[in-house]
Amino acid sequence: MTVTTRFAPSPNAPLHLGHAYAAIVAHDLARARGGQFLLRIEDIDGVRSRAELIPEVLADLAWLGLAWDGPVVFQSRRLAGYAAAGERLKAMGLLYSCQCSRAEILSAARDSGPDGPLYPGTCRARQVDPVGAAWRLDMARAVALAGPLEWTDESAGAQIARPELFGDVVLLRKDAPASYHLAATLDDAADGVTLVTRGRDLYQATHVHRLLQALLGLPVPTWHHHDLLIEGDGRKLAKRRGSPSLADRRKAGENGRALAENLRTRRFPAGISLGVGLMEEP
Numbered sequence: 001m002t003v004t005t006r007f008a009p010s011p012n013a014p015l016h017l018g019h020a021y022a023a024i025v026a027h028d029l030a031r032a033r034g035g036q037f038l039l040r041i042e043d044i045d046g047v048r049s050r051a052e053l054i055p056e057v058l059a060d061l062a063w064l065g066l067a068w069d070g071p072v073v074f075q076s077r078r079l080a081g082y083a084a085a086g087e088r089l090k091a092m093g094l095l096y097s098c099q100c101s102r103a104e105i106l107s108a109a110r111d112s113g114p115d116g117p118l119y120p121g122t123c124r125a126r127q128v129d130p131v132g133a134a135w136r137l138d139m140a141r142a143v144a145l146a147g148p149l150e151w152t153d154e155s156a157g158a159q160i161a162r163p164e165l166f167g168d169v170v171l172l173r174k175d176a177p178a179s180y181h182l183a184a185t186l187d188d189a190a191d192g193v194t195l196v197t198r199g200r201d202l203y204q205a206t207h208v209h210r211l212l213q214a215l216l217g218l219p220v221p222t223w224h225h226h227d228l229l230i231e232g233d234g235r236k237l238a239k240r241r242g243s244p245s246l247a248d249r250r251k252a253g254e255n256g257r258a259l260a261e262n263l264r265t266r267r268f269p270a271g272i273s274l275g276v277g278l279m280e281e282p
Contacts (some may be wrong), residue, residue: 003035004194007061007068008184011053014061014245017272018199018237020264025130025226027066028264038191039068044075044183045173045179059244063148063256073191075183083177085186085216086135086171094142094215095171097133098123111167114204118167125164139164146214151206154195163211165204171212185209189218195250200276201236229268230275234277237272 005026009019030037039156041057043049059067066263089095100122109117142163149161171182178186196206203225213220228236250256266274 002194003030003033004038004192005035006038006040006070006188006191006193007066008040008042008187010045010048011057012045013050014053014247015057016237017070017269018246020060020064020196020260021229022116022197022199022264023064023066023228024212024260025224029197029224029225030194033182035194036069037066037074037271038070039251040073040075040187040191042075042180042183044079044177049076055192056247058224060250060256063246063250064260064268065257066260072186075187077191078183078187079177081186081190082172082183085182089137089215090135092215094133094136094138094145096124096168097128097130098136098170099128099133100241108217113166115169119169121168126167130175134170134174136168137171139168142211142215146211148273149210149214150255151220152212152222153206154222156225159206161207161210163207170210181205181208182212185212185218186216188217188221189213194221195219195224197226199228199236200225201228204209227271227276232271234275247250 007023007026009015009023027037029035039058039061040248041049041054043054047259058072065223094108098119102118102207104122106117108120108122110120111118119132119136151159151161169181170179177183186237206223208223210220213254249259262268268274
């Protein structure tokens with residue numbers, strides 16, 4: 001079977017070394033196996049998505065010596081597909097509208113999951129105005145319908161899917177056409193991705209994605225969760241903390257192909273290493 005991987009950055013801030021490493025992993029796995037490496041721009045995050053950064057993303061990847069196959073894919077051109085999937089799940093009785101604020105959820109939550117405080121189910125059994133609401137997955141009902149599920153990570157092997165760890169996740173957001181869980185799952189299926197590469201910080205999210213694949217009848221890829229580039233305090237590189245951008249390095253005249261080779265051979269800049277990384281605050 002032909003291997004297809006993808007790199008899927010969000011254009012809400014410049015790319016940094018962590019993105020470079022993730023792109024290199026996806027690119028090199030595809031090339032080593034005679035497959036395809038795709039580029040997808042995840043540009044549906046409301047006002048945070050900045051169109052002016054997209055040319056910078058393309059320039060950064062070319063500077064690293066990474067070539068993608070086929071045209072660049074944009075999530076913003078797939079909104080109808082996200083809406084159709086949402087309507088299908090509604091028709092199955094698996095989504096309910098929710099008007100709870102983040103503060104209300106934090107004050108009422110009693111348990112925590114991989115993404116932070118678990119939604120306590122406040123809106124599950126009451127009538128909520130769907131206008132301007134988020135739509136949540138009734139996790140217990142979805143898990144019962146899908147039955148037992150497995151997924152495979154190239155390093156860890158076969159895994160039992162445990163999406164209930166996340167509680168009733170939002171699939172259709174108030175401020176965006178779809179959540180990461182729904183959009184990424186649909187996009188990987190539409191793009192024919194057979195090997196999903198991403199950081200270990202998203203390992204647990206795979207439980208939810210496997211459930212969505214079962215509910216929507218989507219193909220099931222294999223996953224490859226790689227370690228993260230982390231700073232001296234153990235936290236992963238993050239755009240919001242001002243980690244050095246690839247664009248700054250590129251414009252300063254640094255050799256991008258040499259940088260890529262250093263990342264491949266695990267020669268990292270001072271103060272940066274490879275590891276699992278501490279969980280980011282939600």
